Amino acid sequence: xxxxFAAPSPESFLRRxxxxxxxxxxxxxxxxxxxxxxxxxxxxxxxxFVVRSSAGVGLDSAAALxxxxxxxxxxxxxxxxxxxxxxxxxxxxxxxxxxxxxxxSRPEGDFLNVFPNFYSRNxxxxxxxxxxxxxxxxxxxxxxxxxxxxxxxxxxxxxxxxETLLRYAEDFVNKxxxxxxxxxxxxxxxxxxxxxEELAKIENRFTQYRNEVGMVDAARETASTxxxxxxxxxxxxxxxxxxxxTAAITPQSPSLRATQERINSLHGEVTRLRGRLAGGxxxxxxxxxxxxxxxxxxxxxxxxxxxxxxxxxKARQEAEQQHLYLQTIVQPNLSDHAKYPRxxxxxxxxxxxxxxxxATLRSLTxxxxxxxxx
Amino acid sequence: MNWxxxxxxxxxxxxxxxxxxxxxxxxxxxxxxxxxxxMGRFGHENLGFFWLMGEPLLxxxxxxxxWKATSYNHGGRVAIIPFxxxxxxxxxxxxxxxxxxxxxxxxxSSLIFHAHIRFLDILFARALLETIGIFAAxxxxxxxxxxxxxxxxxxxxxxxxxxxxxxxxxxxxxxLVLAGLSEIxxxxxxxxxxxxxxxxxxxxxxxxxxxxxxxxxxxxxWSPLVNAFEMFRSGMFPAEYIAEWDAPYLALCAxxxxxxxxxxxxxAQTHVEYS
Numbered sequence: 001x002x003x004x005f006a007a008p009s010p011e012s013f014l015r016r017x018x019x020x021x022x023x024x025x026x027x028x029x030x031x032x033x034x035x036x037x038x039x040x041x042x043x044x045x046x047x048x049f050v051v052r053s054s055a056g057v058g059l060d061s062a063a064a065l066x067x068x069x070x071x072x073x074x075x076x077x078x079x080x081x082x083x084x085x086x087x088x089x090x091x092x093x094x095x096x097x098x099x100x101x102x103x104x105s106r107p108e109g110d111f112l113n114v115f116p117n118f119y120s121r122n123x124x125x126x127x128x129x130x131x132x133x134x135x136x137x138x139x140x141x142x143x144x145x146x147x148x149x150x151x152x153x154x155x156x157x158x159x160x161x162x163e164t165l166l167r168y169a170e171d172f173v174n175k176x177x178x179x180x181x182x183x184x185x186x187x188x189x190x191x192x193x194x195x196x197e198e199l200a201k202i203e204n205r206f207t208q209y210r211n212e213v214g215m216v217d218a219a220r221e222t223a224s225t226x227x228x229x230x231x232x233x234x235x236x237x238x239x240x241x242x243x244x245x246t247a248a249i250t251p252q253s254p255s256l257r258a259t260q261e262r263i264n265s266l267h268g269e270v271t272r273l274r275g276r277l278a279g280g281x282x283x284x285x286x287x288x289x290x291x292x293x294x295x296x297x298x299x300x301x302x303x304x305x306x307x308x309x310x311x312x313x314k315a316r317q318e319a320e321q322q323h324l325y326l327q328t329i330v331q332p333n334l335s336d337h338a339k340y341p342r343x344x345x346x347x348x349x350x351x352x353x354x355x356x357x358x359a360t361l362r363s364l365t366x367x368x369x370x371x372x373x374x
Numbered sequence: 375m376n377w378x379x380x381x382x383x384x385x386x387x388x389x390x391x392x393x394x395x396x397x398x399x400x401x402x403x404x405x406x407x408x409x410x411x412x413m414g415r416f417g418h419e420n421l422g423f424f425w426l427m428g429e430p431l432l433x434x435x436x437x438x439x440x441w442k443a444t445s446y447n448h449g450g451r452v453a454i455i456p457f458x459x460x461x462x463x464x465x466x467x468x469x470x471x472x473x474x475x476x477x478x479x480x481x482x483s484s485l486i487f488h489a490h491i492r493f494l495d496i497l498f499a500r501a502l503l504e505t506i507g508i509f510a511a512x513x514x515x516x517x518x519x520x521x522x523x524x525x526x527x528x529x530x531x532x533x534x535x536x537x538x539x540x541x542x543x544x545x546x547x548x549x550l551v552l553a554g555l556s557e558i559x560x561x562x563x564x565x566x567x568x569x570x571x572x573x574x575x576x577x578x579x580x581x582x583x584x585x586x587x588x589x590x591x592x593x594x595x596w597s598p599l600v601n602a603f604e605m606f607r608s609g610m611f612p613a614e615y616i617a618e619w620d621a622p623y624l625a626l627c628a629x630x631x632x633x634x635x636x637x638x639x640x641x642a643q644t645h646v647e648y649s
Contacts, residue, residue: 084383141589360632360637363639370492371492
């Protein structure tokens with residue numbers, strides 16, 4: 001193979017150093033230029049919070065402790081809030097209320113990091129992707145503490161956005177609370193309404209029946225009738241004794257006939273009253289059953305209403321007890337140091353990777369060339 | 375070897391530069407080496423180089439039947455047969471590629487007698503043969519099992535193939551490093567066995583990341599092989615069973631290993647003890 005040893009021609013610079021240039025020198029130069037000069041500072045504001053429920057005292061917490069021994073998971077609400085912070089809903093609110101679009105296209109931002117830039121489309125989907133890179137929310141599995149990090153070109157922007165997000169998260173938690181309370185109460189409210197209606201219906205039927213038979217209370221009616229009968233019988237006994245006394249002393253007394261008449265009429269009255277008490281269709285005894293039945297129904301309905309009302313109160317109490325609240329542990333900070341971009345880190349990473357690419361390609365091409373050069 | 379010679383990657387087509395001509399020769403050499411390897415290992419007797427697929431197939435099927443028969447409880451939600459199929463296929467690939475790289479240069483040093491054969495060709499041919507062969511074994515096991523309804527239908531073919539290829543690339547890169555090291559130092563070679571054995575937990579072959587608690591997940595996802603396994607499995611199972619894998623990370627790890635391995639092999643060429 002003689003051509004290898006031919007004198008290099010003037011245009012062979014690229015052939016000789018092309019690989020060095022294109023895989024190492026130029027990328028590293030660009031990387032140095034970008035990370036050294038062009039890349040804009042991005043400030044990070046960090047906040048920490050925990051979503052807690054006021055329930056979980058006594059036995060509950062002991063059970064929770066045992067449950068959590070193997071796996072340390074944060075509560076469901078923590079995940080929900082964390083997901084909400086990085087959701088389209090929160091993004092929409094930020095765009096509407098905080099003028100997010102101005103914040104992410106500040107003049108300080110470099111051409112790669114602003115939104116919209118030369119390669120991203122100016123639509124909602126791209127904005128959402130940008131937003132997810134800009135806001136992070138991580139839950140620490142062991143402690144359940146959620147950390148939100150918001151980055152922006154200005155430290156104040158990052159802080160404002162973070163504060164707003166915390167507020168949104170709190171609103172979200174309150175919404176969850178309202179929902180849980182409503183859900184718990186809706187059912188018992190329905191139950192109370194049904195019980196009340198039932199009681200009113202029975203009361204109505206009772207009144208109707210009373211009007212129908214012309215009697216307010218069968219039991220009392222019975223008592224008063226019995227009392228009258230007793231009184232009449234007493235008077236009858238007195239008259240009877242009087243009559244027999246008079247008949248024995250003065251058998252021709254003119255008052256005897258009158259007394260006899262009174263005794264007869266009293267007897268008739270007692271018989272009538274007895275008839276009213278029992279026997280026959282319109283007697284009190286025949287109505288007593290119906291009265292008792294209605295009274296029992298009324299008592300049952302009243303008891304049900306009482307119970308349902310009690311359980312509604314309990315449900316309300318429970319809902320109050322399981323009240324969630326968002327406790328901010330660390331307020332959003334105003335950063336005075338740009339955390340991103342990590343200039344040296346990324347520059348060294350580019351340098352290393354480019355060197356590796358160069359070394360690999362050089363070895364590969366050398367090995368490939370060895371196939372012909374021997 | 376001569377690093378100082380001009381490397382012609384932007385050369386004009388006539389006459390072709392040494393690199394370009396070398397590459398076309400290299401391709402033919404690798405092809406020939408693959409056939410030689412398959413024939414040399416399995417010969418023409420009985421099934422011939424079907425055994426390339428037969429060996430991993432038997433292993434996978436055997437394990438599947440064993441686990442199924444003993445109703446081995448792996449604690450996950452996926453069925454045992456597809457889990458064993460995916461686990462053992464990729465695990466076999468990883469072990470075969472790496473193990474066949476160690477001392478490969480010394481074992482084949484006689485081939486270097488042929489001017490057109492370089493050590494990298496031998497290593498590449500072996501890795502490629504394993505990659506294709508074990509994937510074929512996987513498909514041979516998969517199709518009847520899928521027809522019988524024991525394994526789910528492929529959920530995402532691109533993730534399946536991508537996970538396989540990236541896993542193969544990573545194994546190849548690791549193999550290159552070991553091939554280079556085992557020529558330079560005997561001590562390195564002795565370490566391969568124990569390291570391969572101990573590394574089984576971080577391959578992700580016997581668990582799915584989804585089964586682990588969140589803290590363990592974070593640690594385990596640093597392992598490139600776990601990413602490869604999850605990616606490969608995500609081709610088979612629906613997304614709800616799969617942890618979020620990171621293909622760029624896996625590719626980066628594979629690239630870094632290759633970037634160490636290729637120059638190392640190139641360097642170790644001069645240290646091979648010719649037998």
